[in-house]
Amino acid sequence: MKVDVGASYDTRVAQALGDESLRTALDRATRRLVERRAAAIAAVDNTRFRNEAQAVRQYTIQHLPDLLEELERNLTANGCHVHWAQDAEEASRIVVEIARQHDVRNVVKSKSMVTEEIRLNEALEQSGVNVVETDLGEYIIQLADEPPSHILAPVIHKRAEDISELFQQKLGMAPSNDPAHMCSVARRELRHEFLRAEMGVSGCNFAIAETGTICVITNEGNGRMVTSMPPVYVAVAGIERIVPRVEDAVLTWQAASRNATGQDVSVYFSLSSGPRRPGHADGPDEMHVVLVDNGRSRVLERGYGDALLCIRCSACINECPVYREIGGHAYGKTVYSGPIGAVITPLLADDPLSACELPYASTLCGACRDVCPVKIDLPRLLLDLRGEMTHRGGAPKAERIAMRIFAAAARRPRRFRWAASVARMVTSLLSRRSHETIDALPPPLSAWTKTRAFPRLAPKSFHKLWSERNG
Amino acid sequence: MAESGTNARGLILERLRQSLAGQSPVFRDGMRHDELPAIPTAVTNAQGDPKTLANLFGARLEEVQGSYEVVARADVAAHIVRRIEAWRRSADGHPAEFDGAVSWDPDEIPVPGLEAQLRDAGLSLIVPDDLHNSACRDRAAAADVGITGVDAAFASTGSVMLASGLGKSRAASLLPLHHLLVVPTSRLFATFESWLAHERQEGRLDDFLRNAGQVVFVTGPSKSADIELQLTLGVHGPGTVHAVLFDDAGM
Numbered sequence: 001m002k003v004d005v006g007a008s009y010d011t012r013v014a015q016a017l018g019d020e021s022l023r024t025a026l027d028r029a030t031r032r033l034v035e036r037r038a039a040a041i042a043a044v045d046n047t048r049f050r051n052e053a054q055a056v057r058q059y060t061i062q063h064l065p066d067l068l069e070e071l072e073r074n075l076t077a078n079g080c081h082v083h084w085a086q087d088a089e090e091a092s093r094i095v096v097e098i099a100r101q102h103d104v105r106n107v108v109k110s111k112s113m114v115t116e117e118i119r120l121n122e123a124l125e126q127s128g129v130n131v132v133e134t135d136l137g138e139y140i141i142q143l144a145d146e147p148p149s150h151i152l153a154p155v156i157h158k159r160a161e162d163i164s165e166l167f168q169q170k171l172g173m174a175p176s177n178d179p180a181h182m183c184s185v186a187r188r189e190l191r192h193e194f195l196r197a198e199m200g201v202s203g204c205n206f207a208i209a210e211t212g213t214i215c216v217i218t219n220e221g222n223g224r225m226v227t228s229m230p231p232v233y234v235a236v237a238g239i240e241r242i243v244p245r246v247e248d249a250v251l252t253w254q255a256a257s258r259n260a261t262g263q264d265v266s267v268y269f270s271l272s273s274g275p276r277r278p279g280h281a282d283g284p285d286e287m288h289v290v291l292v293d294n295g296r297s298r299v300l301e302r303g304y305g306d307a308l309l310c311i312r313c314s315a316c317i318n319e320c321p322v323y324r325e326i327g328g329h330a331y332g333k334t335v336y337s338g339p340i341g342a343v344i345t346p347l348l349a350d351d352p353l354s355a356c357e358l359p360y361a362s363t364l365c366g367a368c369r370d371v372c373p374v375k376i377d378l379p380r381l382l383l384d385l386r387g388e389m390t391h392r393g394g395a396p397k398a399e400r401i402a403m404r405i406f407a408a409a410a411r412r413p414r415r416f417r418w419a420a421s422v423a424r425m426v427t428s429l430l431s432r433r434s435h436e437t438i439d440a441l442p443p444p445l446s447a448w449t450k451t452r453a454f455p456r457l458a459p460k461s462f463h464k465l466w467s468e469r470n471g
Numbered sequence: 472m473a474e475s476g477t478n479a480r481g482l483i484l485e486r487l488r489q490s491l492a493g494q495s496p497v498f499r500d501g502m503r504h505d506e507l508p509a510i511p512t513a514v515t516n517a518q519g520d521p522k523t524l525a526n527l528f529g530a531r532l533e534e535v536q537g538s539y540e541v542v543a544r545a546d547v548a549a550h551i552v553r554r555i556e557a558w559r560r561s562a563d564g565h566p567a568e569f570d571g572a573v574s575w576d577p578d579e580i581p582v583p584g585l586e587a588q589l590r591d592a593g594l595s596l597i598v599p600d601d602l603h604n605s606a607c608r609d610r611a612a613a614a615d616v617g618i619t620g621v622d623a624a625f626a627s628t629g630s631v632m633l634a635s636g637l638g639k640s641r642a643a644s645l646l647p648l649h650h651l652l653v654v655p656t657s658r659l660f661a662t663f664e665s666w667l668a669h670e671r672q673e674g675r676l677d678d679f680l681r682n683a684g685q686v687v688f689v690t691g692p693s694k695s696a697d698i699e700l701q702l703t704l705g706v707h708g709p710g711t712v713h714a715v716l717f718d719d720a721g722m
Contacts, residue, residue, distance in 0.1 A: 025699070032700050044514055052511045059504035062497050065487045078681055084479040136706055137697035153697060160699050179698040183706055190707065195612060211680045221645060221693040221708025227685065228641045231603055239483065244507060246676055250663050251511040261696070264515060264628045267535070268708070269688040277684045281640035282602035293479070297486040305497040377499055 003329035005147055009357040016330040022157050026327050029156045033318040036262025053255045054375045056248045057309040067209045067242045074212025078274030081288045091292045092123035095234055098288055099129050102232050104198040110226040111135035112203025114238045114292055116335040132193045134222040136186055143170045149328030157327055200226035204237035206249045212273055215249050219267040227272050233284035239291050240308040252311050255373040259313040295348030307343050309374045316340050316368035316378060322361050339368035339378045353392060359385040398447040424457040431456040513664035517627035521656040524626040525716045531629030532714055535691030539714040547717050548588040554713055555616050558649045571595040572616040573647055576638025580620040580653050599640050617647035624654045627662045630690040634683035650709035655719035
């Protein structure tokens with residue numbers, strides 16, 4: 001069964017939990033990533049590493065407007081065109097307009113969450129431009145016409161057999177489940193795209209303010225292709241992606257690499273500081289940088305500056321016991337899943353209540369906080385969000401009624417004792433043996449037991465024990 | 472200046488400034504950073520004389536599926552020829568255009584006599600001058616071997632750094648299936664951070680990045696684990712990376 005990202009939260013979770021092959025793939029993938037990360041982290045002084053990375057990111061967010069101006073100044077001095085976009089629509093429109101000005105028919109893209117976020121592919125395709133995703137995983141899900149399920153490993157939910165079938169169907173590949181063979185087929189297809197594309201689009205892992213440089217991390221080399229081969233290069237950057245100095249970019253690159261895939265560093269780290277210089281053989285003749293807000297300033301406004309520290313390594317996602325069961329699609333029509341996705345999806349939205357279930361997709365176990373390379377206290381942010389959702393009326397109706405009834409009972413001792421003894425009687429009737437929990441309550445209380453067991457109340461209340469003991 | 476027609480720039484900056492002014496501290500742990508944090512310390516470590524560093528560099532490169540050899544200065548060209556011939560022999564299933572190597576300008580690769588020795592072995596060097604020209608692009612894209620020098624190499628991770636420049640195409644290290652790196656030990660640093668500190672102190676870091684247009688750090692062959700986390704090499708860039716290191720002291 002496929003997870004329908006447009007369905008309700010409960011449906012999505014049920015679909016994901018019912019999908020055996022998805023759960024097998026998730027288990028394999030997250031387990032490997034967690035092990036590799038642990039080994040890579042054990043090899044360094046991680047306390048110092050995290051403190052330094054956190055300090056750089058915190059400084060950046062605290063001085064974001066000044067650093068953005070510095071970045072813009074230096075990019076412009078380097079010969080780049082800088083654009084600002086308040087929202088997804090404006091950002092996409094800017095890129096489409098650049099494509100139109102250059103009569104672009106083919107665009108190659110390297111993987112980027114921010115371009116997913118602004119739905120750039122749709123906008124380009126609507127204006128008649130052919131867009132090809134060039135990260136192997138993204139290419140596969142583009143062929144399958146699915147959204148990515150993990151910010152780092154977008155086809156984490158697919159088995160080799162599934163991908164082989166897709167390649168046979170769409171690319172006419174001879175049957176083979178060998179990843180190396182499938183990879184060489186993709187190399188050939190995509191090489192053609194790189195060399196004919198008139199425009200390359202990438203995201204931006206880090207933008208260095210002091211030099212006006214856009215940094216792109218890839219392992220496959222598609223980041224280098226996209227930033228080097230087409231005559232026009234457009235980098236789309238979230239406004240929080242800045243670091244002040246070159247050294248900070250090299251630090252956060254290493255933090256992202258170790259925490260994402262357990263590598264010391266990614267295979268490629270491309271630092272573009274403008275179009276090709278006179279006499280150079282390759283590189284774009286024109287370089288554009290689109291600085292995208294799309295809710296980021298609102299995250300700060302809403303008091304969640306911590307969430308902007310994220311360097312998108314995805315360690316929190318791989319460690320999350322909830323993500324490991326349900327996968328990315330169960331988080332809905334968002335591009336960000338896992339603990340960080342549960343925090344920023346509602347915060348980036350116009351109306352946080354549109355994603356009010358997501359902060360509950362967590363057991364608050366704290367694994368995410370413990371691995372975060374910039375020390376974001378994700379459980380704390382999730383709890384704060386839950387509080388806000390409740391205040392804004394985001395809590396489920398049944399929960400609100402239950403809480404009102406509880407409040408009414410708890411305000412008066414006699415009423416409370418009476419209600420408790422009734423509850424004790426009912427729960428002991430429903431659970432036949434003393435240690436048993438209750439798996440099914442009648443509506444509306446079934447809303448609770450649908451997802452959790454309800455404990456049987458103790459045979460004697462604390463109040464009763466206390467009065468017996470003290471006579 | 473913003474090129475966008477709307478006043479997005481002003482509005483975004485204004486909103487950020489207002490939000491920041493209204494919050495102190497900005498973060499839940501109460502941290503404030505009014506000054507730039509100190510320059511980060513090295514994440515990895517390496518030490519030793521150039522020879523030790525050369526071998527450490529090689530060992531690290533092997534860990535990420537690359538290969539290396541440390542050779543005497545006089546033998547560098549011969550080793551490069553031998554390596555390319557080995558690749559040619561194993562070039563099964565690849566186009567017959569395997570008749571040349573796309574390369575940096577030989578003047579940018581500090582190996583005397585390299586071009587002559589390659590020619591003697593029947594290999595011509597393609598030094599592309601404009602990848603936006605389709606004839607030049609097709610020729611560069613057909614070569615299966617790329618030869619480049621390095622601007623710096625880093626022992627603790629087996630990484631190299633290549634800057635775009637005159638006679639220094641990106642294509643040579645990106646398009647072919649095999650990449651041959653020529654690494655004189657004078658360009659070898661212990662860590663990224665030691666190189667950064669050196670460039671920063673000399674006051675060159677800023678100009679270096681800006682003048683290059685693009686600088687890339689490369690650590691091993693192109694790879695992916697997108698399909699069931701199984702490692703595959705040569706996804707878009709080279710699937711083999713071989714470094715030839717030599718001591719160039721006194722050159």
